Amino acid sequence: MTPKQKNIFFIFLILALVLFYIFTGGSVGVSLDFGEESLTLSASDYDWTIPYDQIASLELTELPDTGTVIDGIEKRTLCCGTRENDTWGKYILCVNPKIDQCIVVTLNTGNIYVLNYENTDSTDQLHQMFTDLLHSKGYLK
16 A cells, blocks of 8 residues: 555545544433442433432333423434423433433432433333332332
8 A cells, every 4th residue: 555545545534433423423322320329320521410319200201302401412312411391391311312212300309300221122121120229229119
């Protein structure tokens, strides 16, 4: 391979990586860490900790219009941050907007977190697992 061919190859490689980043939204999605006492929800540069003993309810529902962005990011495959809509008022959102299902976590304080994970089936399984975990710890009746 000549030096000119190598340069052209590297230019195409860099272009391919940039296009991949643009079309995938540049994010890896939502990360969940189920600790002993709390769930840590992470996406992009955002992290939220949800103490299990403050959870009043979990609901699996269809993802409505996510509303107005107060603070956060909105990409093709990841929307996260503080939002406001007619359904929940001001709340924390951490979802892939292409997935039409979400889990609504309502705290005793009235704060609301809305999340989903990977796809509809994974979100459904996550809801069941999270519900079972909270029942086993005595936090949900």
